[in-house]
Amino acid sequence: MTRNSTSVARPPAPARRPAGPGVRRLRSLYLALLGITAVSGAFGAAEVFTTTDPVLKPLASGLAVLFTILFCWIGANFWIAAIGTVQFVRQSRLRTSAGPARADRRARTPRRQDLGGRGTAIVMPVHNEDPDRWSMALQAMLESLDADGALDDFDLYILSDTRDPNLWVREETAWLRLSRRPAFRNHVFYRRRTENVERKSGNLKDFLELWGHRYRYMIVLDSDSVLEGPSMLEMVRRMDANPNLGLLQVWPQVIGGRTVFGRLQQFSSWLYGRLTLTGMAALLGPHGNYWGHNAIIRIEAFMRHCGLPRLPGKGPLGGEIFSHDFVEAAFLVRGGWEVRIATDIGGSFEDSPPNLPQHLSRDRRWCQGNLQHAWIMVADNIHPVSRCNFLVGILAYVSGPLWCLFLLGSAIFFSADSGLFGSDFSALSIPAWLQERFPSANISNRLLLGATAVFLLAPKIMGLATCAIGQSVRLSRVAGAVVLETLISFLVAPCIMFRHSQYVLLLVLGRKSSWDAPQRDDAKLTWKEAFQALWDLELAGAIIVGLALAHPGPAALWALIVAPGLLLSVPAAVWTGRAKPDGNAAALRLFATPIIGGEGRGETLARTHHLRTTQAQASQRSPGTLDAALRDPVAANLHACILTSGPNAAAGHDAAVVDLAHRRAVREAPPPHAVAGVLSSPASFWHLHLEAVSDSRAGVGRRPRDGTS
Amino acid sequence: MNAVSSELNVSVPPRRNRDRAPFVRADGTGFGPWPLQAHRFLSRYGISEHHIRADIVAEAMFLVRQDNHGHWPEPTDSRIVPAVDRVLNERLSGYPHCGAPDPRTATLRLRFVLQPTVGRQELLLRRGAFRQLCERDASGALVPCHPPPDQRMVMHRQTLTYFWQNAGRLVSRLLNAAVRTAQRGISGGGDAR
Numbered sequence: 001m002t003r004n005s006t007s008v009a010r011p012p013a014p015a016r017r018p019a020g021p022g023v024r025r026l027r028s029l030y031l032a033l034l035g036i037t038a039v040s041g042a043f044g045a046a047e048v049f050t051t052t053d054p055v056l057k058p059l060a061s062g063l064a065v066l067f068t069i070l071f072c073w074i075g076a077n078f079w080i081a082a083i084g085t086v087q088f089v090r091q092s093r094l095r096t097s098a099g100p101a102r103a104d105r106r107a108r109t110p111r112r113q114d115l116g117g118r119g120t121a122i123v124m125p126v127h128n129e130d131p132d133r134w135s136m137a138l139q140a141m142l143e144s145l146d147a148d149g150a151l152d153d154f155d156l157y158i159l160s161d162t163r164d165p166n167l168w169v170r171e172e173t174a175w176l177r178l179s180r181r182p183a184f185r186n187h188v189f190y191r192r193r194t195e196n197v198e199r200k201s202g203n204l205k206d207f208l209e210l211w212g213h214r215y216r217y218m219i220v221l222d223s224d225s226v227l228e229g230p231s232m233l234e235m236v237r238r239m240d241a242n243p244n245l246g247l248l249q250v251w252p253q254v255i256g257g258r259t260v261f262g263r264l265q266q267f268s269s270w271l272y273g274r275l276t277l278t279g280m281a282a283l284l285g286p287h288g289n290y291w292g293h294n295a296i297i298r299i300e301a302f303m304r305h306c307g308l309p310r311l312p313g314k315g316p317l318g319g320e321i322f323s324h325d326f327v328e329a330a331f332l333v334r335g336g337w338e339v340r341i342a343t344d345i346g347g348s349f350e351d352s353p354p355n356l357p358q359h360l361s362r363d364r365r366w367c368q369g370n371l372q373h374a375w376i377m378v379a380d381n382i383h384p385v386s387r388c389n390f391l392v393g394i395l396a397y398v399s400g401p402l403w404c405l406f407l408l409g410s411a412i413f414f415s416a417d418s419g420l421f422g423s424d425f426s427a428l429s430i431p432a433w434l435q436e437r438f439p440s441a442n443i444s445n446r447l448l449l450g451a452t453a454v455f456l457l458a459p460k461i462m463g464l465a466t467c468a469i470g471q472s473v474r475l476s477r478v479a480g481a482v483v484l485e486t487l488i489s490f491l492v493a494p495c496i497m498f499r500h501s502q503y504v505l506l507l508v509l510g511r512k513s514s515w516d517a518p519q520r521d522d523a524k525l526t527w528k529e530a531f532q533a534l535w536d537l538e539l540a541g542a543i544i545v546g547l548a549l550a551h552p553g554p555a556a557l558w559a560l561i562v563a564p565g566l567l568l569s570v571p572a573a574v575w576t577g578r579a580k581p582d583g584n585a586a587a588l589r590l591f592a593t594p595i596i597g598g599e600g601r602g603e604t605l606a607r608t609h610h611l612r613t614t615q616a617q618a619s620q621r622s623p624g625t626l627d628a629a630l631r632d633p634v635a636a637n638l639h640a641c642i643l644t645s646g647p648n649a650a651a652g653h654d655a656a657v658v659d660l661a662h663r664r665a666v667r668e669a670p671p672p673h674a675v676a677g678v679l680s681s682p683a684s685f686w687h688l689h690l691e692a693v694s695d696s697r698a699g700v701g702r703r704p705r706d707g708t709s
Numbered sequence: 710m711n712a713v714s715s716e717l718n719v720s721v722p723p724r725r726n727r728d729r730a731p732f733v734r735a736d737g738t739g740f741g742p743w744p745l746q747a748h749r750f751l752s753r754y755g756i757s758e759h760h761i762r763a764d765i766v767a768e769a770m771f772l773v774r775q776d777n778h779g780h781w782p783e784p785t786d787s788r789i790v791p792a793v794d795r796v797l798n799e800r801l802s803g804y805p806h807c808g809a810p811d812p813r814t815a816t817l818r819l820r821f822v823l824q825p826t827v828g829r830q831e832l833l834l835r836r837g838a839f840r841q842l843c844e845r846d847a848s849g850a851l852v853p854c855h856p857p858p859d860q861r862m863v864m865h866r867q868t869l870t871y872f873w874q875n876a877g878r879l880v881s882r883l884l885n886a887a888v889r890t891a892q893r894g895i896s897g898g899g900d901a902r
Contacts, residue, residue: 157855175854189855209861307864312871331867379869642854 023285030283033079041071044448059413066406073399074455081459084279085466091344092469109233110240112153119153120236121215125203127161129223135174136611137226144229144604146183159203160192172638201308201324212299222293228347228604235296246301246337247329251277252294252350253596261576263591264485265352270593271463281341287385288339292325294348305335311375316368316512323369326393327376330386346596349605355525355577357533360499364513367397367503400500411558460486473594481590491572494565495537525577534569541566747789769793
């Protein structure tokens with residue numbers, strides 16, 4: 001198997017195109033609104049943080065700057081949501097007047113022969129994920145394409161980076177189950193890498209270098225993604241219609257939450273996230289962003305411009321790029337290609353973390369990736385809009401420590417400035433202090449407080465208002481859900497703030513985060529697990545309450561904001577992390593959202609759910625493990641042929657490996673790396689297979705194999 | 710055939726008692742220190758039917774005897790296994806110049822056959838029948854796990870440059886220019902004198 005290395009054929013890149021006049025006008029309006037927000041925030045902060053004490057003046061100035069930054073941050077999000085609301089209403093009217101056009105669009109979608117024989121590859125990188133979940137989603141997606149008569153134009157690649165031996169064997173079985181279906185024959189492929197070089201981006205790069213030249217477009221999926229067939233066809237059609245389009249990102253609707261936490265995320269993504277996204281799409285225009293999945297990419301452009309560089313510096317913020325998606329979008333824009341976000345294509349779904357600890361764990365990975373983007377943000381030849389995308393991504397995590405600093409600093413400032421340190425606190429009247437600090441006659445102070453509240457709450461009201469447009473939901477139920485969601489957000493926000501501060505601090509100190517697979521199922525979060533994950537937040541809450549009680553005053557007001565969330569973090573995590581059978585059915589019903597299924601009407605999603613339910617029952621009867629692969633001739637043949645025919649196949653018969661495998665995997669409990677070694681070596685695997693078969697024929701009972709069955 | 714015969718012609722090991730005994734019979738069965746090695750070798754490739762295995766072992770024995778040139782009275786276990794491998798390769802169109810990449814590919818192809826039935830094994834092991842099997846068998850017996858990765862198209866890493874690097878370059882250029890100017894000034898002054 002010879003593999004010659006050649007360079008990517010370089011097609012002429014399109015000239016860098018500026019945004020259209022409509023987008024430019026919208027950007028000007030947005031910048032003007034942001035400027036007004038910044039100026040008014042700065043003036044208001046200067047009035048609030050005034051002092052005559054020369055010692056406190058540097059602190060007051062710092063707090064004024066911090067407040068201005070944070071005020072701009074929430075103001076920026078508010079204005080994006082406001083623009084998104086207007087755009088959303090416009091699009092809804094257009095959609096209503098356009099009517100159904102599914103058949104028409106299908107007819108206009110280019111076929112493989114129209115694309116020079118180079119169709120579309122659907123790629124799903126997987127890393128230690130449950131094969132039953134993603135294989136069922138893939139089956140439903142392929143069935144959807146087949147129902148539209150378009151399956152011949154697509155090939156599916158499962159790109160595995162899995163290290164868990166049991167999951168590896170199950171992946172192969174899942175692939176076999178898919179590929180043996182007559183309709184999918186020669187359309188479903190499986191490749192596992194032996195080395196996880198550059199993680200997910202390296203996985204995709206390996207695919208592109210080996211097979212990318214066979215396709216014109218690739219649709220990138222995450223292991224929790226579901227895309228309707230008509231939506232994929234529409235994505236291909238749009239790519240074909242616009243030769244300058246390098247990447248089209250589709251909004252993935254968060255769906256399938258079976259815990260209150262998951263359902264909350266689903267609800268807020270549906271009600272508020274959609275508006276923010278619509279606003280972003282309108283503002284970004286052809287200089288959009290990419291979130292790593294549920295997107296279609298022009299392969300030639302991607303291969304030419306998106307080979308990821310190594311970042312300068314060492315430690316977690318340098319070296320290998322952790323979060324590749326934003327960078328690839330910026331590089332495509334730098335290369336002159338358009339990157340757009342399509343908000344009007346439905347039928348695109350993803351899961352969300354089922355509980356708070358999982359959500360925070362995912363945030364840690366994202367935090368490292370986003371902070372690394374600072375290197376790209378300041379690099380030469382990056383488009384200004386791409387720089388803004390990076391800045392927004394960084395601020396999403398840096399705003400946590402900024403809020404933390406602001407709360408701490410302002411508590412110290414107000415206490416010190418009012419002369420409350422060392423005074424008789426029992427005589428203190430909070431209302432009197434508030435009246436003194438924020439006098440009713442001072443309109444600018446009141447406006448500042450009011451604007452802050454509006455910036456935080458108005459997107460929820462705007463989301464509620466858009467529910468009335470063309471959606472079959474009861475407004476009273478949604479309003480109740482908004483109130484409850486706001487209350488829960490109030491509790492969760494301090495936890496997220498503290499955790500983000502911790503993550504940023506750890507990264508600055510040089511601590512890396514791991515690349516573990518996220519939990520996708522809805523396994524019940526126990527009290528013990530919740531306490532192990534969040535005990536430090538409980539401790540921080542107790543310390544804050546203690547300090548507030550010891551020094552009552554303005555600081556106590558600040559403690560009231562953060563302390564309840566921290567103190568209740570463990571109970572809240574357990575309650576919101578419970579799946580349906582354990583209760584919370586009323587809350588789950590309250591946060592139910594309609595499915596935005598697009599032209600596919602959510603049929604693929606329903607089919608996925610049905611298949612997963614069926615498969616879960618079947619898996620309980622016959623779990624696929626290494627043990628099964630060793631004893632079952634079908635699984636053994638399958639594993640051997642996959643192992644020896646891959647591009648990274650290990651060759652040779654290593655007697656030492658056989659000996660180790662024989663000793664450890666059969667007679668002793670082997671460690672995971674030894675099991676993986678057995679599975680990686682064709683010779684040792686066959687040796688073990690023969691031994692296992694001989695044992696079973698000779699009537700030898702099963703020997704215990706920890707971690708393999 | 711050449712590989713086997715050249716291997717056998719290189720050196721003749723001393724006779725031992727166990728080599729004298731008939732090891733593999735004409736029907737494919739045998740007895741000796743490792744009596745079922747050839748059969749075990751075949752079963753590992755999923756060939757389970759006795760008459761097919763006997764056929765393959767018989768042909769392998771013929772090959773070994775043909776290459777033996779009368780040095781040993783009976784074929785030994787160490788020679789029967791490569792011979793069986795060779796028979797398999799030939800029957801699976803894996804012999805040299807047959808269009809297949811290498812002999813090993815043929816044996817791997819056989820492993821793609823899952824749940825081998827008698828008919829499928831017979832069809833597969835008929836000499837040169839592999840391509841026919843690919844075309845005719847629509848039951849999903851042959852499953853490629855991915856297309857052949859014949860040519861790797863390298864994705865080059867993008868480069869990142871920063872303004873401070875440019876500033877550094879500018880400063881170094883200015884310094885070099887100043888040095889050159891100074892040198893020219895010194896040498897120019899000398900010329901002028």
